[in-house]
Amino acid sequence: MSIEFENPKPIVQMQTMLQSVAENMMRPASREFDECEHSIPWDYVEFMHTAMKAVGGGGGLAPVDDRTNVSTDVKRPPIGYQKLAAQIEMLAWGDVGFYLITPGGGLGAAAVQAAGSPEQKAKFLARFNEDKPTYAAMCMTEAGAGSDTSAIRTRAVLDESTKEWIINGEKIFVTGGDKSFTEYEKLGKGFIVVWASIDPTAGRSGMRAFVVESGTKGVSIVKLEHKLGIRASDTAVISLVDARVPYDNVLGSPTVETNTKGFKGAMATFDATRPLVAASGIGVARAALEFLKEKLKENGVEIRYGLPRNKLTSVERDVIDMDIQLRSAWLMVLKAVWMADNKKPNALESSMSKVRAGDIVTRITQKAVEIMGPLGYSREFLLEKWFRDAKITDIYEGTGQINRLVVARQILGYTGAELR
Secondary structure (H helix, E strand, O other): OOOOOOOHHHHHHHHHHHHHHHHHHHHHHHHHHHOOOOOHHHHHHHHHHHHHHHOOOOOOOOOOOOOOOEEEOOOOOOHHHHHHHHHHHHHHHHHHHHOOOEEEEOOOOOOHHHHHOOHHHHHHHHHOOOOOOOOEEOOEEOOOOOOHHHHHEEEEEEEOOOEEEEEEEEEEEEEOOHHHHHOOOOOOOOEEEEEEEHHHHHHHEEEEEEEEEEOOEEEEEEOOOOOOOOOOOOOOEEEEEEEEHHHEEEOOOOOOOOOHHHHHHHHEEEHHHHHHHHHHHHHHHHHHHHHHHHHHHHHHOOOOOOOOHHHHHHHHHHHHHHHHHHHHHHHHHHHHHHHHEEEEOOOHHHHHHHHHHHHHHHHHHHHHHHHHOOHHHHOOOOOOHHHHHHHHHOOOOOOHHHHHHHHHHHOOOOOOOOOO
């Protein structure tokens, strides 16, 4: 089965709709919600919840393979993750902070999908199809445990008398943590997925993910971070003090001895989601590059594609190089999501796509600001905001350094213990 480089009709139709949303709802409000950090653009949230449900998106962004209206004798390749990558790229082109608050399960739901039982999936994932916008977040990072998940100190202890897990710890940099846990009147009942150890002596084998529903006693949002970019999206610090969670809310085996599906399964979600993070960075890079070309054209500078490099101006060479970087990064995303759709192991391609996108979005937005000079640095245009928004692509869901390690391990055949 080969990769198709042309988008199928369902994706093209979806992109047309989302471009209208990006141009008419996101771009006009970008500056306002960048400056009013932690405010929620309810018009966008409620519109997207309704729109995504109407097109079968599960009430939010999810890798749903739409094969409706296809006769039984026609076989269409699966396009769930490809469609999702195209959605995210277009929404991030509009505003990456807004994209991050599009209703849906995010990493929290992805962990349930990867490591949850059929009963857990039915219970927790169904709520994203309900009447109110709903969110879920992943709580992994701690003050002393960033990329090294084996250093997580949050504990989960089973109370045998009540058959409840008692969780204690603090999680930081939780993307969407406030909307996933705080009980807003306009939102459905969300949840956070908290990583904790059931046996600190067992290392990663003792790590488990627990679904903690919004409103759980002992859990509180203690801080919302003020950030360089993606300001429309909340990033929370979450404290858990004797938080009691139902026994059945653990993802994977409740004992260390049985298996480590809870850890390995949830970690495998990153193989599917890292190309999607890359897609969001590519959306930001495309926004900056298109804006730069537009402004150059307004000032009489046309990019003369096809000429030898020695006949081009310095600006033309820069813009063509930016085009090459953007297209190469998108091809890497396309391969990674194609592999995810076809259930092929894609840990190498997933991390490579994220590394590449993290690099090029930073370079392209920085070069665009540089070429525009004072106008690129000023707040008159959104270019400086895109420059600030860009850097997060290289940081969350595994930093560029960590993903380079993943790539090296995959190519050289080393384990995590052998190559650190």
